[in-house]
Amino acid sequence: MTLSHSSTSSRLEAAFAGLGAGALGLGVAQGLAAVFHATPSPLIALGDRLIDLTPRPLKEWAVAQFGTADKTVLLGNMLVVTALLLAAVGIAARWRRPLGIVGFVVLGSVDALALISGRGGSDLSSYVALVVGLALGCAALWWLIGQAGGALVSEAEAPPGFDRRRFLLLATVMGGAGVVTGAGVPRLVPAATGRGGVVLPAAADPAGPVPRGADFRLPGLTPHLTPNDDFYRIDIALIPPRLNVDDWKLRVRGLVDEPFDLTYRELLAMPLVERRVTIACVSNPVAGEYIGNATWLGVRVSDVLERAGVRAGADAVQSRGSDGITIGTPLAALTDGRDALLAIGMNGQPLPIDHGFPVRMIVPGLYGYVSATKWITELEVTRFADFSAYWTDRGWAPQGPIKTGCRIDLPGDGAQAGDVTVAGVAWAQHRGIGKVEVRVDDGPWQVAELAAADGIDTWRQWRWTWPAEPGTHRLQARATDLAGATQTSAVADVAPDGATGYPSVEVHIG
Numbered sequence: 001m002t003l004s005h006s007s008t009s010s011r012l013e014a015a016f017a018g019l020g021a022g023a024l025g026l027g028v029a030q031g032l033a034a035v036f037h038a039t040p041s042p043l044i045a046l047g048d049r050l051i052d053l054t055p056r057p058l059k060e061w062a063v064a065q066f067g068t069a070d071k072t073v074l075l076g077n078m079l080v081v082t083a084l085l086l087a088a089v090g091i092a093a094r095w096r097r098p099l100g101i102v103g104f105v106v107l108g109s110v111d112a113l114a115l116i117s118g119r120g121g122s123d124l125s126s127y128v129a130l131v132v133g134l135a136l137g138c139a140a141l142w143w144l145i146g147q148a149g150g151a152l153v154s155e156a157e158a159p160p161g162f163d164r165r166r167f168l169l170l171a172t173v174m175g176g177a178g179v180v181t182g183a184g185v186p187r188l189v190p191a192a193t194g195r196g197g198v199v200l201p202a203a204a205d206p207a208g209p210v211p212r213g214a215d216f217r218l219p220g221l222t223p224h225l226t227p228n229d230d231f232y233r234i235d236i237a238l239i240p241p242r243l244n245v246d247d248w249k250l251r252v253r254g255l256v257d258e259p260f261d262l263t264y265r266e267l268l269a270m271p272l273v274e275r276r277v278t279i280a281c282v283s284n285p286v287a288g289e290y291i292g293n294a295t296w297l298g299v300r301v302s303d304v305l306e307r308a309g310v311r312a313g314a315d316a317v318q319s320r321g322s323d324g325i326t327i328g329t330p331l332a333a334l335t336d337g338r339d340a341l342l343a344i345g346m347n348g349q350p351l352p353i354d355h356g357f358p359v360r361m362i363v364p365g366l367y368g369y370v371s372a373t374k375w376i377t378e379l380e381v382t383r384f385a386d387f388s389a390y391w392t393d394r395g396w397a398p399q400g401p402i403k404t405g406c407r408i409d410l411p412g413d414g415a416q417a418g419d420v421t422v423a424g425v426a427w428a429q430h431r432g433i434g435k436v437e438v439r440v441d442d443g444p445w446q447v448a449e450l451a452a453a454d455g456i457d458t459w460r461q462w463r464w465t466w467p468a469e470p471g472t473h474r475l476q477a478r479a480t481d482l483a484g485a486t487q488t489s490a491v492a493d494v495a496p497d498g499a500t501g502y503p504s505v506e507v508h509i510g
């Protein structure tokens, strides 16, 4: 007796074979890349290229739709499309086995192209991981299809002894092994060599306690210090690079007398400074959430530059992150006495991986895209005329001082007529906040009470008691810096150098 086998179900088995063998190859490639510390890994190389090639309107739409989850959405879509392609290769292999190999090699070549054209060049070990994964995937597919004998190839008859369930199980185990390797190994690697082993030395120059009265501690009002887990994350890395401190070094080069490499251990041996600094993203819309305040521990960038000896004629530092980004910062902002840091600590913890472990730059007064390089690997002293940084190539301004701004956090929903607390935060990094005013329904500006100042590099809370009447009202606020300059009312979009306009909220008083 022969088992009759419909062509649709054998197509399904072939799809499973492509999926299982492909997932095995891809997973092993990802796992190997993690073991080699290869950047980028084959999958990330592809994601990075997709991010770089996304036109700005589509990117802005994605950020508006998904916020900082945009990368998770992209990764999910990539995985679904990849799975469909692998299944299609399986179906092709059902017809002619060599076609399966051709299919996998084509997919591997697309990935190799992503590695070749990648942001900062790719490690040799990235290619090795890709080739090993590809070879394994091809071998696995060849073997699997062979296991089915003619069952997948001829439409009518399965060979004696073909066990359909066993076949599907084999494909599933293969795919499962790939997923476990690809997702699991990268998580194990840094645990051995990375962040868990770091003990932060004490600061030679500590930040001191937050001044009394800097935080009104009102429920619903943004706290003065942003906990690490609540801190916004913005970067071009599909998955944050997992660097380890033993391999990390900072190359200091360019227009300097003596280029040198700095290891993590050497960095920690330099004088450590601790400062509270509020950083913000140029993509933060008026009243947006892409701003946060933390205590940073690190070494002054100027100490590192001094050791190299900056030559005359330089006006910029181009830094690189291991995700391939390049960031251009005015040399003056790194050497004019403000606390520009190569930070290793955030709120008493080693930098979280999402926020740049092991080392990032923090510069008071500048938007992140021109200053806050995470996973930093290089400082190149140069001239603005001689390079163009990642975001400058995409239409953003080469220089990005943070614009004075503020946000209204309170009142929330459900306020009742009577005395209502209106409160929020205001910032003018490295100039300091001198005044915040509020107005109701385009009435006269009312001066708000300011919380105690915590230096000029952090935001400042403010509050105002509003004798509120029932109905719907519009509240607006505006901030003025210590030099007396008030934020502009002119409405501007985030591109090319930061949004402006007064924050405005509508509130319903019961």
Ligand SMILES: Nc1nc2c(c(=O)[nH]1)N[C@H]1C(S)=C(S)[C@@H](COP(=O)(O)O)O[C@H]1N2
Pocket: 231, 232, 233, 234, 235, 236, 237, 280, 281, 282, 320, 321, 322, 323, 324, 325, 354, 355, 356, 367, 368, 369, 371, 372, 373, 374, 375, 376
């Ligand atoms: N390596 C790297 N560093 C980076 C970026 C990036 O994409 N890659 N983005 C910058 C931008 S645009 C901002 S706003 C800040 C955000 O820092 P955070 O994610 O720690 O809040 O990091 C900056 N540093």
Ligand SMILES: [Mo]
Pocket: 234, 280, 281, 282, 283, 367, 368, 369
């Ligand atoms: Mo940013």
